Amino acid sequence: MVTAMKALQVNNVMKSFGGLMAVKGVSFDVDSGQVLGLLGPNGSGKSTLMKIIVGIMKPDSGSILVQGVNVAEDPITVKRMVGFVPESPRLYEFLTGNEYLDFVADVHGLEASVKQERITEFLKALDLEGRENELIHGYSQGMKQKLAIIAGLLHRPQILVLDEPLNALDPRSARITKDLIHKLRDGGIPTIFSTHVLEIADAICDRIVIMYDGKVLEEGTSTELRAKGGTSGSTLEEVFLKLTGTSDTREIVEALTR
C-alpha cells in the first residue's frame, strides 16, 4: 500500500543549549493543506523547533523532512520551499521597505516582472503602499511584521512556518493574513503557526500541538483536545491551562490585586 507523502515530518528532534534542553524528542507531522497550530507557554521550545524546521538551526538528534527532503542533508532546497516569518523579525533597518523586498525576491531568484507584480500586490494588500520608500528604521512594529510576512510569502512557498505572525498587526492586516493562510491551505499549502492567542488557534488551525517544557504534551483537533482534557464543554484556553499545569490564574490575580 502506498501512503501519501507528508508535507512535514518531525521525528524525535532534540536540541539543547549548554545544559538546557530546549526541545526534548518532539515528533509530529503535517499533511498538505493542513494548518497546524503550535501552542505553548513562553520558553516551551516552539521558536527553537521552528528554527530547526526551516534549517537555520541544527538539531542535536532526530530528523526533519520537508516535502520529503531532509533538512539536514539539503537545507538550501528546503529554504527554497519554505516561507518563514520569525517571532519579532529583525530586518535591515537601513533599507527601505521596497529595497528589502527586492533583496528577498532576488535572493529567491524571482524574475523582475514577477517580483514587480508580487511586491506591488502585497504592499497594497497589507496597507504599506505609500510607505515603501521609507527606511524600515522608521516603521512601527506592526509595519515591520507586515513586511516580514510579505517577505515570507513573496516566493510562493510550498510550506509556511509562521512564528507568532499576527503579533502587532492591526485587525485588518491580521484578517488578511488569516484569510491568506486559509486560501493557501485550500491550494494545498500547509502551515505551521505558533501563537499565544488561543482563540486564533481555535479558529484557523486544523490541528493543534501543545508544547510544554520542550515536549509535546497533547496533539489533535480542537474538539479532540477538549475531550482529552476532560472538559468538552470548556474553551481551548481552559484546556491549555489545565494541560500545562498553569491553571492557578485566579490565585495569581488575587495576589496581584491584593
Add this chain to the structure above:
Amino acid sequence: MKIRTVYKLALVLTRSQIRGTQRNKTLARIFGEPRTIIIVDLVLLIALGVVGYSLLLRSPALLREAIAGMEASALAGVPVGIASAVILFGVLYEISQPIQSLSTDVVNWLPISPTEYVAGSIISESYIYSFMLSLSLGLLLGPALIFGMGQVWLAAALMATLALIIGSCVVEVLDALTNRISSSFYKKSGRSGMFVRLVLTIIILVFVQLLFSGQIIGYLLQSVIQTVRLAWFVPLVWPSVAVLGASQGSGYTFLAFASLSVVFTLALFEVATNFRARFWVPVPVAIRLSAQTYHAPRIRLQVPWVGLGESAILRKDMRSLTRRREMARFLAIPFVLAVSLGLSFSPLGSESIADTPGLLATVPIYLLPVAIFVGLLSMTSIGQEGYAVWNLYAAPIKPSNLLRAKMLFAAALGLLFVVGLLAVFSLLLKPLATYFWVLLALGIAVVFEESAIGICFGARFPDFREMVRSRYVSVWGSLLGMLVGISSAMLTASPIIISVMRYHSILPQLAALSFIFAFAVFVVASKLANSQIKLLLQNIRT
C-alpha cells in the same frame, strides 16, 4: 526635582552606557557601579600622586626644573582639556550608536521631568569621564606638592570638576539639538541628508584621528596657555583662566572667573533642560528616500559567477556602508590613512627631499594601508549583518554565494582604494610612477588575497551583537586576522622587495613569484572561508 529620581536615573544611564560599550561582562558589572568608579578614581589619583612625587624627588635637577616650568601651564590646561575631551567623546559616542538603538529612551514615557533627566544624564556623563579628572590631576599632584603649588592644584581640581560638568551640559545640548535638527533634516532631504551626514561623520572621524596624532598634541600643549590668554572671553575656557589667575597669585582673577564658570554652568544646565523639553524627538522619524512607486530593475550588471542572490547581498552591503552611521568609520579609514601618509611624505613631515622613501620602503608603505583597509572591510562584513543575519540563514543561498558576495564587496572598495592611493603616491614618489603597472597589479593581487583571508576570520569569529561601537568580529579574531593578513601581504611583496634590494629594480621573474604566491593564498583562503561560512550557516548564533 526629586533627588532620588535623579540619582536612580544617573545610575541607570551609567550602567547602560558602560554595559552597552564594554564587552567583558565582569568589567561591565564592576564599572557599571558609580561607587566602584569613584573608588577606582580615588585610588588612581592617590597612586599617581604618590608615584609622581617619589619619582620626581629622585629625578635629576634639570628635569625637575623643566617640569616646574610647565606645571602651572599644565594645571591651567586641565579644565579646558577635560571640557573639550568630554564634548569630543560625547559626540563620538553619539556617532557610533547603531541605527537600532536611536530614539529608544524609555524615559520618554516614564514620569521624569526634563530637569531630572538632564541632571541625571550630566551626573552619569561625569561618572563615566571622571577617570580623565583623576588621571590628569593625579599626574600633576606630585609636582604640585614638590613645587609648593598645592593651592593651585586645589583650584585646578575644583575648576576641572566644574569643566567636567560644563562638558556634560554641552553634550546634552548637542544631543537634543542634533536629534531635532537631524530628524527634521532627514525627513525633508531624505537621500541627500544621509549623504551629508556620511560626509560630516567622516570629517569628524578624520579630525579626531588627526587630533590624537603626536604632532598635533605636542603643538596643542605648547600653545595651551597662549590660547587660554587669547580666548579669555570664551566661556569654555573660564575655568582655565581662573586656574591661571590662581597660579599667578591673583585671587581676584580666580574668584571672578570661578564665579563666571559657575554662572555659565547653571546657564548651560538651564539651556540643556529647555532644549530637552522642547527639541527632543522621542520617536524615530520616517526617512523617505524616494517618491517613486516600485519598479523592479530589469537591467543588471552581468558579472561572471555573480548571480541574482550575490548581487542582492552586494547591493545591500553597499547601502549599509553608506547609510549606517556606525559604518562610516570604515569609509573614513582610507581618508585617515591618506592624510597620515600624506603628512609623513609632505615637506612638513620630512626634513628634506632626501628623506623621501625609496622604492624599497615604498612597497610596504603602499601595501600596508591596502591590507589594513581590505582586511577590516572583509573581516567585518559577516558580523555587520547584526541580528538581521537570520535573513541570510533563512534564504536559499549556498556558502559559496555568500562568500562571493562578501568578497566582491571588500574587493570592489579595495580596488578603488588601490587606484586612488597609487595615483596619489605616484605624484608624491617617483619610484612608484616608474613601476606603476607592476605595483597596480600587486595591489590588486593583495586586495583579493586580503578579502579572502578577512572573510575566513570574519566567518570564524563573527560578533553579531548590536551595541555601541559594535566590533563585528571578536577581539581574537580581529587580531589573528590582521596578523595573518598583514604577514601574507608582506610575504607577497617579499620577492619584489628582494628584487629591489639585489638588483635595484623589479625583475619580471621575481614579480611573477609575488603573483603566484598571492594567487595560492587567495585559493587556499577562499576554500577555508567557504568551509567557515558553511559551518556558520548551520546554526544561527543570535
